[in-house]
Amino acid sequence: MKELAKAYEAKKYEDGIYKRWLDSGFFKPENLPNTKGRYVNILPPPNANGEMHIGHASGYVVMDLLGRYHRMKGEKTLLLPGKDHAGIQSQVVYEKKIKKERGITRYDLGREKFYDEIFAFCKDRAQYMRGQEKKIGLSADWEREKFTMDPELVNVVLDTFVKMYNEVDKNGSRMIYQGERIINWCPRCFTALSDVEVEHLEQETKLYTFKYDKNFPFSISTTRPETKLGDTAVAVNPKDKRYKKYIGKTFEVDFVGVPLKIKIIADHEVDSTFGTGALGVTPAHSAVDWEMARKNNLPIIKVIDEHGKIHEGFGKFSGMAVNEAQEAIINELRENKLLEKEEDYPNNLSVCERCKSAIEPLVSKQWFVNVDHKNFSLKNAARKAIENNEIKIYPERFKDVMLSWIDNVRDWCISRQIWWGPRIPVWYCARCEDDRDNISEVSFTNDSDRANIKIKKRIGKIPVAVGDKPLVCPVDKRHGDYMLFQDDDTLDTWFSSGQWAYSTLGFPNGKDYEEFYPSDVMVMGRDILPFWAFRMIILSLYRTGQVPFKNLYFTGLIRDEKGQKMSKSKGNGIDPKEVIEKYGTDAVRLSLLIGNSPGNDLNLGEQKIAGFRNFTNKLWNISRFMLLNIENPKIDTKEPKPKTLYDKDILLTLDEKISIITDDLNNFRFSLAGENLKEFTWGKLADQYLEVAKTEGEKSEILNYILNTILKLWHPFMPFVTETIWQEVYGADQLLMIENWPQGKINITSKGVPFGVIRSSISPATFAGNRRGIHANVDLVEGVITKIRSLRTEYKIEPAKKVNVLIGAGNKEELLSENTESIMARARLENLTIAKKAERPDGSVGFVESGVEVFIDLSGLVDFAKEKIRLQKEMAEVEPYIAGLTKKLANKEFVKNAPKEVVAGEKQKLSDAEEKLNKLKEQIKSL
């Protein structure tokens, strides 16, 4: 006979089991036997510059759970893994690294060398991260692993750029266009950023109220006086009586020595109650002002340059850093008595998401995607796909979030002034002879001091070639040969990862693309919902004409047990490596799955993981015990014939659970499924059925069937321990991973059956005939046992001491008699007498359970006073219950309107309660 070790030690088995899976080749869909249907999940690529954190782990656990479930259902399952190059972030990380380790900047290395090094760095990190992903049990096809900077993926991405660039509408405007627009500029990263790469930090600033000069008729308020050097207008609310007379006039002012022409314009966006109700318009350094300037045809004056310094042409302020200039301007205004007020004001500071430096809104020439192009409106396409449920979103409420986000989306700035990423496939034309100096300015190669670098001037204003094969530029007779050079910018990372859904599959002609696109599900953190999900949807719809995935599941954030964000500085993070080492992968997986719901954050403490480690061991020991009682473990099992009440109950319950859990998994309710299965395994099976089995004996076949089934059901949740047990029980040549998912005989869902221990008092309507009867009978017997145990504890009867019990069973006589042995064993009884009717024997205490009266012989130990109080207390609980039911049933409206089953149920409850009350009364009398 086989026997398992006394406790499950995850560390001893996990690596071996993973290797076994890998060697089997079944992570590759084409190796799976007898598949029908397919299941595809292109895994979201984490940034290849760090390591796996608990948030990644929580996503992977969901993806792997689904993957394993579908694989067991016999579907051709592909989980395709990969990594993201994470343009700005990786560049920041790597720049810090070379600064620290070698004391150099990227300019010391030059563009090409820097690029090659960072590529190698990412590849190296990717390999490390892959190891961690295997640790969590991810059953992905590693041979298909992709990286967003792999040449074949980059080709797809650039190809999309070209296609979008060539998308021209009737008016000649392109879907991808170059334009001077106000953008978010990070002076540290030295690049433009899209709106989603900017974070807002609340901070205390000062709000200054001042006049431009003595002759200007009124004052304005601002938090950024230094930008006022570029003001070209003052906007007021058209309804504001104070300023009505000025609208349309232009004032020439001398603002701290800088001459400005200020036009007074009207705009109903202006809040007349804020400050003085007049807003200085700085078109070059505020997105809102930029819009006003466009509407009013105002000139644009650039004040701040890409280094965060004041441009030339502003007298003494030129060359100052913004905060220097601010101080200088305020001082001067104060001296000239133009500063009227200075008040504290809370404001949101925009900072770079990656390096946390303050963002400067600047006017700059960048590449944009028109998200609402006439030929193909990306936003309308996305809206339609989501509205029509072509993509189903979990949780559903995120659908509205997505839609409102889509409605507000603006044109997408896709150019970045960084080196790491796919370079924009656009070539300009320059004259070799004349512009050689300019060309050398363009390449940053030999400059080591960033402060001295001049921002590039594009020499050829109009792209002459777009795509990977530049056109040959026409030769200008006057100037001799032309030279082509490529746009220096790289593409926004999201422009690459937005194409992940198909670039990974060998789009447009790859075999995998034919077979596996679109995928079934995408699992992503709810924090990247707007950027990534939207971008994947629009780019996929544009390029493939199909949605990228059919279901979109959002996970929440993992926080610490107090609900705080995990962070390195706070030291409250949970490192998956550590907890896997300590508690085993399966425990970590369960703690991320159970008690977690889509889109909601999860508070996770180590205690929770420890709890699930205990459960892993419990499952191991359940299996250990079952194995000791299984004569001949075999895999091929049909549901055996039940002999006793408890046999019927456990098989029935298992059938129900199969059905419920399958339904839950199909609907992305992992937590419910896991909880349900845990309740069954620990509560129903271990604490109840296995105890009964000890007295009833001869359960070999049933135990084999149950063990076999629960290992399968648990496998997607906790693959390691289940696979280990499976191989220990059924032999090392067997693989649970590709066993068939159990099929229940009953078809119900979690919506049809209440969870937990089913009590007879629960609405009978919920349970149909036989099923209900079996559960109710078991509950009755269990209730009797629990009550006896409870009274034993109350009367402090030694656990070893056996007592005599008399039961007045009424019509339950036969039921209880059938289970005499297990009642006696589990309640520790010496003698058990079951009769139709029973009088309370002297020296005994009694209770009433579902119409059955039970008396425990205490051999004179009864404390009558205490007993009376106990019984009275019980009566006091029943009486208001009866009163409530009586009132309810006396209500004609209730009887008329409520469903028949509900009314019948309430009647039954009432008569049960009344019977109980009567019996309690008799017992008190007999004391």
Add this chain to the structure above:
RNA sequence: GGAUGAUUAGCUCAGCUGGUUAGAGCGUUGCAUUCACAUUGCAAAGGCCACUGGUUCGAAUCCAGUAUCAUCCACCA
């Protein structure tokens, strides 16, 4: 400013389309250790389901409002 979510036992959370004497885990209390498992078992204590109204025969559940917390978006110059 807009939006979303949360508010149920000391803690972490279930409770799904209204009918339960409101549940679990952890923690707490008491008892139990050759018997699969102390990473265990048995039993117990602990809750006006945030508040105020409304709909309904019936509300933890639906609706409206209020409060507190959290998150996201937009940004006020």
